[in-house]
Amino acid sequence: MSSTHTGAEAPAAPAAPVAFRELLPSPGGRDVDLAAAYAYPADLDRPWVRANMVASADGGAVGPSGRSRDLSSVPDRRIMGALRALCDVVLVGAATARVEGYGPVRVRRAWEGLRAGRARTPAVAVVSRSLDLPADLLTGAPPDARTLVFTTDGSPERRRREVAEHADLVVVEGASVTPAHVVDGLAERGLHRVLTEGGPHLLAEFVAAGLLDELCLTLSPHLLGPGSPRIVAGGAQAPGAPESASAQSTPVRMAHLLEAEGSLFARYVRG
Numbered sequence: 001m002s003s004t005h006t007g008a009e010a011p012a013a014p015a016a017p018v019a020f021r022e023l024l025p026s027p028g029g030r031d032v033d034l035a036a037a038y039a040y041p042a043d044l045d046r047p048w049v050r051a052n053m054v055a056s057a058d059g060g061a062v063g064p065s066g067r068s069r070d071l072s073s074v075p076d077r078r079i080m081g082a083l084r085a086l087c088d089v090v091l092v093g094a095a096t097a098r099v100e101g102y103g104p105v106r107v108r109r110a111w112e113g114l115r116a117g118r119a120r121t122p123a124v125a126v127v128s129r130s131l132d133l134p135a136d137l138l139t140g141a142p143p144d145a146r147t148l149v150f151t152t153d154g155s156p157e158r159r160r161r162e163v164a165e166h167a168d169l170v171v172v173e174g175a176s177v178t179p180a181h182v183v184d185g186l187a188e189r190g191l192h193r194v195l196t197e198g199g200p201h202l203l204a205e206f207v208a209a210g211l212l213d214e215l216c217l218t219l220s221p222h223l224l225g226p227g228s229p230r231i232v233a234g235g236a237q238a239p240g241a242p243e244s245a246s247a248q249s250t251p252v253r254m255a256h257l258l259e260a261e262g263s264l265f266a267r268y269v270r271g
């Protein structure tokens, strides 16, 4: 298993025992069934976009290593493994793919039952203007879970041709791939159980577009201080709002709160 929150997960390492305690909605519950606790809504007829992110106790998303690995832990990686096994597609921004060294996702043997009737591994979808992507992410994906790349018509043409040799390439007109483009592209392919693993810039675009359905947030017992970005970055402010104000406030409901080894695992669902 990778030591990062977001990188590819190795399949063979023996799983360390982890006890998750449910704090909400039923305090004291132990031995939480992660597959049940994080099941996607049944019978989805459109993509459901779930994010899985980790933050420090003071709200930082990137540690001294420049990655989120400083915040991760055995229980956090256990939940990440379950979420990956449950999803149809893992969606990331290209910077996260580069920094975290993304390759094709692998699913632990313990979770293989969750893949019944689907490809053995979820596909990875990546959003990029530059098409500067890790080679293994393009060439290493299995044929039934090819990597899906969303880019704009302003991306380098030669790179588009190279990427299209190995991956499914979706080229949209204009300066940006919008979250709606991504959701439509995934819907066309029947990829309804979406797991985005960030990064903060891509996640901010989904929040701003009102297209994030769920946030799975690990609160990690660390303090990172003011130098670290939050789990959302960039984005617009409300016109005329004070400099520190947000452009929006979307209510979410806490579906559950788990604890293991001092980390909290909250599942928030929109509306």
Ligand SMILES: NC(=O)c1ccc[n+]([C@@H]2O[C@H](COP(=O)([O-])OP(=O)(O)OC[C@H]3O[C@@H](n4cnc5c(N)ncnc54)[C@H](OP(=O)(O)O)[C@@H]3O)[C@@H](O)[C@H]2O)c1
Binding pocket: 005, 006, 052, 053, 054, 055, 060, 061, 062, 066, 067, 068, 092, 093, 094, 095, 096, 097, 099, 100, 127, 128, 129, 130, 131, 132, 151, 152, 175, 176, 177, 178, 197, 198, 199, 200, 201, 202, 203, 205, 231, 233
């Ligand atoms: N705490 C956590 O849970 C967590 C999770 C993930 C990542 N991270 C950390 O966050 C950092 C990376 O995240 P980030 O926010 O900087 O970047 P990011 O959101 O992962 O990726 C940004 C990149 O995605 C592409 N992109 C995003 N929106 C686009 C759009 N609308 N149209 C076309 N392309 C678009 C562009 O790629 P190109 O540059 O290729 O054009 C852009 O530079 C790393 O340090 C990583 O370790 C933390």
